Amino acid sequence: MFVQTLLTGLAIGGIYALMAVGYSLVFSILNFSNFAYGSIIMLGSYIAYFAMVRLGAPMWAALILSILGAALLCFLNERLAYSSLRRRRASSLFFMISAMGTAIFLENLVYALIGAHFYSFPEVFARTNISYHGVAIGVLDVFAIVFSSVTIYALHTFLQKSRTGIAIRAASYDIQVCSLNGVNNNALIGLVFALAGALAGVSGTFLGMKYLVYPTMGWITNKAYIAAVIGGLGSLPGAVVGGILLGVLETFVSAYVSSVVRDVFSFSLLVLLLLVMPTGLFGRYLEEKV
Amino acid sequence: MSGPGEEAVASRNVLDLRGVTKLFGGIVACRDISFTLPAGRIMGLIGPNGAGKTTAFNLITGVYRVTEGSILMAGEAITGERPDRIVRRGIARTFQNIRLFRNLSVLDNVIIALDCHETYRLGASFLRLPHVRRRERAMREEARFFLQAVGLEDKAASRADAMPYGLQRKLEIARALALKPKLLLLDEPAAGMNPEESLDLARLVRRIHDQFKLTTLLIEHHMDVVMALCERIFVMNFGVRLAEGTAEEVQRDPDVLKAYLGEGFKRAQHL
Amino acid sequence: MLQYVFGVISLGLIYVIATTGLAVFTGFTGLFSLGHAAFFAIGAYTAAILTYFYGWNFYLALLAGTAAGGLVGFAIGYPTLKAKLRTDYFAIATLGFGEAVRVLLENLPITQGARGLPGIQGDTNLPVLLVASAIVIWAAWNLIHSRHGRAAIAIREDFVAAEMMGVDIFMGRLRSLTFSAACAGLAGGLFAHYFCFIQPSMFTAYMSTQMTAAVVAGGMGSISGPVIATLIFIGIPEALRVANIWRLVAYGLLLVLIMVFRPQGLMGYRELSLDLVRGWFRRPGKGGKP
Numbered sequence: 001m002f003v004q005t006l007l008t009g010l011a012i013g014g015i016y017a018l019m020a021v022g023y024s025l026v027f028s029i030l031n032f033s034n035f036a037y038g039s040i041i042m043l044g045s046y047i048a049y050f051a052m053v054r055l056g057a058p059m060w061a062a063l064i065l066s067i068l069g070a071a072l073l074c075f076l077n078e079r080l081a082y083s084s085l086r087r088r089r090a091s092s093l094f095f096m097i098s099a100m101g102t103a104i105f106l107e108n109l110v111y112a113l114i115g116a117h118f119y120s121f122p123e124v125f126a127r128t129n130i131s132y133h134g135v136a137i138g139v140l141d142v143f144a145i146v147f148s149s150v151t152i153y154a155l156h157t158f159l160q161k162s163r164t165g166i167a168i169r170a171a172s173y174d175i176q177v178c179s180l181n182g183v184n185n186n187a188l189i190g191l192v193f194a195l196a197g198a199l200a201g202v203s204g205t206f207l208g209m210k211y212l213v214y215p216t217m218g219w220i221t222n223k224a225y226i227a228a229v230i231g232g233l234g235s236l237p238g239a240v241v242g243g244i245l246l247g248v249l250e251t252f253v254s255a256y257v258s259s260v261v262r263d264v265f266s267f268s269l270l271v272l273l274l275l276v277m278p279t280g281l282f283g284r285y286l287e288e289k290v
Numbered sequence: 291m292s293g294p295g296e297e298a299v300a301s302r303n304v305l306d307l308r309g310v311t312k313l314f315g316g317i318v319a320c321r322d323i324s325f326t327l328p329a330g331r332i333m334g335l336i337g338p339n340g341a342g343k344t345t346a347f348n349l350i351t352g353v354y355r356v357t358e359g360s361i362l363m364a365g366e367a368i369t370g371e372r373p374d375r376i377v378r379r380g381i382a383r384t385f386q387n388i389r390l391f392r393n394l395s396v397l398d399n400v401i402i403a404l405d406c407h408e409t410y411r412l413g414a415s416f417l418r419l420p421h422v423r424r425r426e427r428a429m430r431e432e433a434r435f436f437l438q439a440v441g442l443e444d445k446a447a448s449r450a451d452a453m454p455y456g457l458q459r460k461l462e463i464a465r466a467l468a469l470k471p472k473l474l475l476l477d478e479p480a481a482g483m484n485p486e487e488s489l490d491l492a493r494l495v496r497r498i499h500d501q502f503k504l505t506t507l508l509i510e511h512h513m514d515v516v517m518a519l520c521e522r523i524f525v526m527n528f529g530v531r532l533a534e535g536t537a538e539e540v541q542r543d544p545d546v547l548k549a550y551l552g553e554g555f556k557r558a559q560h561l
Numbered sequence: 562m563l564q565y566v567f568g569v570i571s572l573g574l575i576y577v578i579a580t581t582g583l584a585v586f587t588g589f590t591g592l593f594s595l596g597h598a599a600f601f602a603i604g605a606y607t608a609a610i611l612t613y614f615y616g617w618n619f620y621l622a623l624l625a626g627t628a629a630g631g632l633v634g635f636a637i638g639y640p641t642l643k644a645k646l647r648t649d650y651f652a653i654a655t656l657g658f659g660e661a662v663r664v665l666l667e668n669l670p671i672t673q674g675a676r677g678l679p680g681i682q683g684d685t686n687l688p689v690l691l692v693a694s695a696i697v698i699w700a701a702w703n704l705i706h707s708r709h710g711r712a713a714i715a716i717r718e719d720f721v722a723a724e725m726m727g728v729d730i731f732m733g734r735l736r737s738l739t740f741s742a743a744c745a746g747l748a749g750g751l752f753a754h755y756f757c758f759i760q761p762s763m764f765t766a767y768m769s770t771q772m773t774a775a776v777v778a779g780g781m782g783s784i785s786g787p788v789i790a791t792l793i794f795i796g797i798p799e800a801l802r803v804a805n806i807w808r809l810v811a812y813g814l815l816l817v818l819i820m821v822f823r824p825q826g827l828m829g830y831r832e833l834s835l836d837l838v839r840g841w842f843r844r845p846g847k848g849g850k851p
Binding site: 353 | 700703706707708709710711712714715718719721722723724725726727728729830
């Protein structure tokens with residue numbers, strides 16, 4: 001039972017890690033919590049779903065469509081809702097309001113146009129479990145863990161080795177100095193949002209496949225915040241660790257205590273962390289922009 | 291530890307820094323800074339950019355916590371106190387890059403400073419009791435008085451950010467005065483001004499210093515202003531003390547001259 | 562027909578009370594909350610339980626609901642504001658709190674869980690609402706024009722400078738939170754005795770969003786602005802028979818549009834006054850800033 005719970009926790013942890021990394025990526029550059037990120041994840045999920053169901057696309061194609069679509073949407077979100085605030089150097093309150101507005105707009109637009117129906121993905125992986133020494137794990141979960149790891153590793157390589165990746169890492173330390181060194185900040189920020197969107201596409205698709213697709217599923221990004229805070233906001237490795245840790249802890253609470261308590265547990269953990277250790281495990285406490 | 295004579299001296303000093311050190315991780319912003327500022331004096335704090343002068347202001351006002359050392363005001367330790375409490379003890383500062391309440395009127399900016407010493411209670415605020423109304427009227431009058439002191443009384447109704455830069459700087463000063471401080475910290479009040487404006491400002495600083503019986507610590511790069519106003523000067527470089535003394539002594543100090551004194555002090559003859 | 566109009570006005574006034582409190586909190590103090598509906602719910606349930614199960618006098622129950630809202634606001638605010646959290650961490654913490662309240666309301670025996678409390682006596686009528694909203698607006702106006710209100714405004718404008726003006730940042734924020742939570746509690750109590758039935762699902766992000774949208778649209782730094790905006794938000798959709806879902810889409814979009822194009826909202830740092838109205842009719846070229 002223990003190992004079983006652990007494996008399930010790792011699977012969901014991998015998805016949380018993806019979401020938390022996307023979230024931290026934007027945070028590390030702009031020092032801003034993108035509350036609209038959840039709705040991008042939700043849209044990524046819908047794109048994958050409709051690709052498979054309406055267009056009959058195979059899973060890998062749906063995933064790619066979802067990645068591209070979510071990347072584009074996230075990029076547009078930045079350009080339309082945040083870029084003029086950025087240029088005006090608006091206070092963080094204004095960014096938050098704009099982000100919240102975007103989230104509510106997108107969620108309810110989907111609600112209004114598509115409906116509140118909970119969609120479930122067609123069976124991609126047969127409900128077979130891989131059994132090993134009395135422990136079963138769904139094929140989907142295995143796939144999720146593997147894919148999340150691959151994605152995160154790819155991102156890591158990109159950030160470490162490519163020129164653009166290095167520019168992004170530099171920007172996360174001091175974006176002003178970056179532009180002084182000839183980096184086109186505007187383009188960089190757009191790219192970062194697109195990357196975050198791509199990650200949202202992946203996590204959205206897996207979330208949808210593992211659970212269900214519905215308009216308010218974006219609120220699961222609250223888990224992304226919590227994961228990012230655990231790991232330390234602004235730190236990408238922290239986000240990964242935080243995501244996995246949260247997934248595992250949550251699943252244990254759900255299995256051994258009760259599933260109702262699960263969400264309260266996660267939020268209490270969040271509030272506790274914010275009060276006691278706001279820098280999380282690896283993060284730097286960035287000054288709020290005034 | 292300190293005898294009665296030393297304590298008497300200590301309390302004649304409005305400000306007393308002892309071995310103040312501030313580290314930001316590995317970066318030394320200030321190292322072992324010590325100086326005293328006797329009551330009624332104007333002292334200058336000068337040094338190249340990044341020397342740690344504004345850091346010193348932030349340490350004095352409690353915005354940063356000292357890593358080592360202590361800061362005393364009128365003989366009492368204020369190290370580690372909350373910034374707003376330190377302000378209420380009687381220290382006022384202006385900011386290098388103006389921090390006015392931009393969306394508010396000039397008058398309101400000053401009234402907020404006056405609020406610092408008001409004491410009427412929250413319940414009285416909700417009910418707007420008669421004494422609250424009286425105090426509010428009185429504060430508006432008093433705010434005008436402080437605006438007059440810097441020459442801004444006809445701008446009372448303007449929005450703070452609608453004024454030209456030079457006048458915004460004056461408002462910063464008016465606001466600081468309205469806090470009724472014993473110690474005034476001015477952070478580059480003449481920044482961005484041309485020579486004529488900065489001499490004008492120097493005259494203003496001298497006038498209010500005398501009128502309000504202040505003790506003033508001034509950070510400035512305009513050497514004409516510094517030499518004209520300051521009886522003593524403390525020179526910093528790379529977070530440590532470079533030199534200290536009267537204006538003449540500092541002007542002659544070879545280290546200081548080498549560091550950066552330009553021809554600014556020649557213009558000071560005009561004041 | 563007249564009955565219907567009175568009904569819409571009554572509903573509008575209930576929200577005006579809550580929104581006025583939020584205007585002080587977000588509009589004047591510059592803090593963002595994602596969970597004010599929770600205080601509304603607490604006030605509603607406290608007042609309803611007292612009149613329904615314990616036969617309390619309506620007005621005393623309202624007072625209790627107001628006090629409950631205020632007390633909980635104070636209790637939540639104390640640790641989270643003391644920690645001087647960044648604005649977005651604080652907003653996320655309020656989100657967590659809202660979740661916790663929802664779970665609580667759905668699981669306590671006395672609240673009868675998700676089924677809700679029916680049969681509450683309908684003591685809220687138009688005269689009561691007119692008096693209550695007048696009192697709340699008057700109190701808020703007095704607060705804003707006192708030294709306590711100015712402290713809040715200073716905190717919003719520039720909390721670094723505010724501290725240098727001798728403002729106790731923590732107390733200023735806590736005061737605003739407590740006041741706004743109390744207003745929400747009062748509105749909740751009135752709400753419960755107007756609809757005569759309450760259940761946890763009524764106090765959702767929808768309500769928090771509507772209130773925030775009214776504050777932003779009405780103008781941060783104004784009391785009359787949010788009041789007018791609230792009445793418009795309640796009145797027009799009713800008049801046009803717009804479904805709830807599309808209202809939310811509109812609120813979301815409105816928040817973003819306002820942030821991007823006109824962050825000062827309708828009134829923007831000013832109150833409705835004769836001078837202002839005269840200004841609208843002034844001939845062009847006669848000068849005066851817009």
